[in-house]
Amino acid sequence: MKNNNKMKKIILYSLYFLVSFSFLISCKNEDDDYSVKATFQSGSNYISDNMNITTGDTATFKFNMTSSKAMKYIYIECNYSSGSDTTLKVIGSKYFPDQVIELSDSEQNSYSDTLAIVAKNAGTKTVRFTVLDANENLLYRKDFTISVTSDYNFFSRRVLTVPDSSSNPSNKCYLDVDNGETYSYSDLKSNPALIADIDLGYYQNGKSHVLYSLSNNQFPYYDLTGYTCNTTYIKSYSSTEANIVSSSAIAYYCGKANIGTSVIASGLSANGCYCFKTSSGKYGIIYVTYLNNTDSYDSDNYIRIDIKIQK
Numbered sequence: 001m002k003n004n005n006k007m008k009k010i011i012l013y014s015l016y017f018l019v020s021f022s023f024l025i026s027c028k029n030e031d032d033d034y035s036v037k038a039t040f041q042s043g044s045n046y047i048s049d050n051m052n053i054t055t056g057d058t059a060t061f062k063f064n065m066t067s068s069k070a071m072k073y074i075y076i077e078c079n080y081s082s083g084s085d086t087t088l089k090v091i092g093s094k095y096f097p098d099q100v101i102e103l104s105d106s107e108q109n110s111y112s113d114t115l116a117i118v119a120k121n122a123g124t125k126t127v128r129f130t131v132l133d134a135n136e137n138l139l140y141r142k143d144f145t146i147s148v149t150s151d152y153n154f155f156s157r158r159v160l161t162v163p164d165s166s167s168n169p170s171n172k173c174y175l176d177v178d179n180g181e182t183y184s185y186s187d188l189k190s191n192p193a194l195i196a197d198i199d200l201g202y203y204q205n206g207k208s209h210v211l212y213s214l215s216n217n218q219f220p221y222y223d224l225t226g227y228t229c230n231t232t233y234i235k236s237y238s239s240t241e242a243n244i245v246s247s248s249a250i251a252y253y254c255g256k257a258n259i260g261t262s263v264i265a266s267g268l269s270a271n272g273c274y275c276f277k278t279s280s281g282k283y284g285i286i287y288v289t290y291l292n293n294t295d296s297y298d299s300d301n302y303i304r305i306d307i308k309i310q311k
Contacts, residue, residue: 035130036067036140047127049143053119055152056246061115061144068243070108071139074101075130078114120245122150138258151247157289157308160202163219164299171299174214177232177276177284177309185222192227199232199278204297205266211274213263216277234276234286235262244285247310254283268303284309299311 013256041062044129053059067072097271117127124147131140161171172182176197188194201213203219212218214229237257244250257275265274274286289302 004226034050034131034138035063035069036071037300038063038065038129038140047144047146050147050201052147052149054246055119055122055148055150056248058116058118059146060061060117061127062113063129064110064112065140066110066129066150067139069139070133071103071111071131072108072134073132073136074103074111075128075132076101077128077130079128081127082306106196117146119148122148124148125128130195146234151311152250153178153180153307153309153311155309158182158305158307159302160305162202162299163205163222165221166206166299169222173202173219174198174203175211177210177278177286177307178282180307188227195227195229199230200234202303204301207295208266209268209301209303210264210266211268212265216263218248218264230279231263232276233259233262235259236265236267237273237275244308250285250308250310251283253285278309279286282310 001064021038040046040048041060042080045057045059047059047083051059065074101113101267124145127144127146129140129142129144130138133139145275158175160173163169163173163185164171172184174183174185174194175181175187175293176183177199178197181197183194183198190200195214198214201214201217201219202209202211204210205218211234213232213234214224214227215231217224217229232252235257237253244253253273254275254277259275268274268288268291270288270291272288274288276284276286278284287306287308288303289306292303293301
């Protein structure tokens, strides 16, 4: 009986030791596996761990690395797992992304730096810090996942077709900029409530392609008498849609465009940029990616556009 009790105690102590050891291993800091000890400043707009930011926001890596072994190279790489534009733009840096910092002799045991980035587009980015010695042995590695959300809506490859004068006008010549939906005059006649959603109309006047506010109907063959039409201000601006990657940037460029009370944008051109303001006060950008015919009117003529609008 005594031997049985002794055996039970041995088993219990063994289990206790295994559980304690497993706990200690699970609590070990990942940096303990490396020769380099790295600290990343935390706080507002500093990146010390995985982070969520918004397009147009700036965040900063401020780091210090110390090592008993001589460090020689620090790689700071920017990769991604999703997103239309996969580059985090770096402010004032000559060595990022995907380049190497070669440390001088005086920096090989202690190195500090600051790296500010701006989020250009929505998506998930990964920034990796890797430290090697002179023989390219790994001394340290850490990944940061940067999740970028957008504060504006983006609708791509929307097609508007010139209105036709048939008895069943089905060409999609009306645009709801808030959700990127397009409608025909037949859609509106069958569902008059759509008028509250429609912001702009499209037609072709000779060689000129035109976007216009429905409050200033430019295609009288489509009778809008009795409808309460939205007033949308729109004006061309010499910019590129690719530069506009946040709600604040949309407002900035629309302000520079001096939209005023302009309700018609005529002479649309491929690669043209057009700023607008909706009746609800939202600013947005229309970028014309394609015009299929500028020589003469045809009911098959169309434009293809991208839309960016504040949420």
